[in-house]
Amino acid sequence: MPTNMRSLIRSRWWMPGFCLFLGALMFTAFAIGGSPGDGAASFAVMAVMGAVFLFGRRSETLQGLGGPGRDERWEKIDVHATALSGLVTILFVLGAWLYEIANGHDGSPYGRIAAVAGVSYIIAVVALRRVS
């Protein structure tokens, strides 16, 4: 990871800013869909999360998730947690796809999501094998 990007992610403002950015996107999407009230509620939830990351300095978990506490150990934790959550998500999607098929449906959108997961995994393996 480039040094500038690394220092940005380790900044205490990274995760609060990301939460606000995501909240703004959610508000915009809800507003376009005709539900600005739901959008405002979503933005408020994300703003609270951002505040928790910004002010929760005593917790190592919050510091690691939020950015300032990140070091090589946290990067390893992050990789393992990402892999675990990806595995759980893929297993859920596969289960939902099979459930939909067993109930006489076409399995969408789970089939497409599972396909994206499978293809992106293979692409990632090929790319990572080349650079390592």
Place this chain on the structure above:
Amino acid sequence: MRNEIRHLRTEAKLSQQQLAEAMAVSRQTINSIEKERYTPSLPLAIALAHFFDTTVEAVFHADEHA
């Protein structure tokens, strides 16, 4: 992986926080290394060994050979 970090740190009269700042990692990472729950990367292991003016082999001991 077994290591001598705690022994070397206390001998140098350093706190975990001071060593963490010198290594640009968190205090919790130093604590995890001392408790042998976390094996540091090779660059960090080399940096720790250089910091204590010794070698990586003298600081870290593999439990068994692969």
